[in-house]
C-alpha cells in the first residue's frame with residue numbers, strides 16, 4: 001500500500017463516514033480508546049472524527065499519519081478558556097509536529113510558536129504564521145539563526161546561557177536591531193519529589209542556573225543590543241502532575257521580584273510546555289485545570305498584571321493523531337510471536353528511542369481470539385519495534401492504528417534504510433486533506449553525487 005494520489009491533495013469527503021447514523025450511545029460496539037474521544041470504534045470499525053481509518057489507509061496508503069483537526073483545536077481550547085480575558089500568548093512548540101497544515105491550524109486559532117531552529121522559523125512563515133508571535137528557544141542558536149530571527153522580527157529570544165547572551169548582543173548590534181530577550185531559568189525543582197522531570201534540574205544542559213539568574217539579568221541590562229522582556233522555564237516533558245509547575249512558578253516569581261528590585265523590569269512570564277498526555281493509563285491534569293491553578297497562584301502573589309506565555313507541544317497534538325500501518329506477516333514462534341508491519345522505527349522513533357509505550361488498536365475488530373505478540377517493523381535493527389507483548393486479533397492486510405502518535409511522531413521520522421517518510425492526512429468531521437505527500441525514494445538521494453572521474 002504505497003500509493004499516493006496527487007489528485008487527493010484537495011480535500012475530499014470520506015465515503016464510509018458516520019454522521020448522525022450511529023452514535024456512541026446507541027452502537028453496541030461503540031468504544032473510545034485511551035487518549036481521545038475523537039478516535040473510537042463504531043460498529044466494530046475504528047474512526048477518527050467521522051472518517052473510517054481503514055478507508056483512509058486504503059485511499060492514501062500506509063504507513064500513514066492521520067490527525068484530527070477537531071481534537072487539536074479542542075486541546076488548545078483548554079488553554080484558551082483558562083487564559084481568556086488576560087494578556088497572554090500560547091506559543092505552540094512546533095517541534096512536536098511541524099506539518100504546515102498543523103501550524104496553519106494553530107496560527108488561525110490565534111497561537112504563536114515556540115521554535116528551536118532557523119528551519120522552524122521558515123516553516124512558521126511558510127504556514128502564514130507571524131514572526132512577531134514567535135519565541136526562539138534552544139541552547140545552541142548559531143549567529144546565522146540569530147540574524148535570521150532578528151530580521152524576521154521574532155517576539156523574543158529565550159536565551160539559555162551567559163555566553164549566548166554576549167553573542168546575541170553582538171549579532172543584534174551588527175544587524176542594527178534590538179533583540180528582545182527572556183532568560184530560560186533552570187529552576188532546579190526538587191528531584192526527590194518530582195524525579196520524572198528531566199530538563200529542570202541542576203546538572204542538566206538546559207537554561208541558566210537559578211543561582212546565576214540575577215547576575216545574568218543585570219549583565220543583560222548593560223548589553224547594547226538587548227532588551228529584557230521576560231523570564232521563562234521549561235522543566236520537562238510528559239509531566240502528569242501540577243506540583244512541579246507550581247514549584248517552578250514560585251521560584252520564577254521570586255526571581256522576578258529580585259531582578260525588578262535591582263532596577264530591571266521583567267514584563268512577561270513564560271511557563272514553558274511539558275504537560276503530559278494519556279498513552280495508556282496516565283491521568284495528567286486537564287490543561288484548563290493546570291493553567292487555572294497557575295494563574296490563581298500568580299494572582300495571589302500580586303503578579304496578575306503580567307503577560308503570560310505557555311509553550312505547549314505534546315498536549316496540543318499528541319492525542320489528536322494516529323499512525324496507520326498494514327500488517328505484512330505474522331511470524332509465530334516458540335518464545336515470541338511477531339507481527340511484522342510496514343511502519344518502522346524510522347516512522348515512529350519513540351519506542352526505539354525512549355522505550356515508550358504506544359497504544360495500538362486494530363482498525364476493524366475481528367471475532368478471533370487475540371494473540372500475544374510483538375509488533376515490529378522491517379528495519380534491520382533489533383531495536384525496531386513499535387509495541388511489545390500486545391494482544392491483537394489481526395491478519396495480514398489488516399490495518400493497525402498506533403495511538404497518541406500526533407506528537408514527536410512524524411517530526412522525528414528519518415529515512416533510515418532509505419525508507420520514504422510517511423504521508424500525512426488531516427481530517428475534520430468527514431473531510432480529509434492530504435497534508436503531506438508520501439516521499440518518493442528517488443527524492444531521498446537527489447542531493448547526492450557520484451564521484452566525477
Ligand SMILES: *Cc1c(COP(=O)(O)O)cnc(C)c1O
Nearest residue numbers: 093137237273274311312313314
Ligand atoms: C519541547 C519544548 C516545549 C514543548 O514541550 P512538550 O512536552 O511537547 O509540551 C516547550 N518549550 C521548549 C523550550 C521546548 O524545548
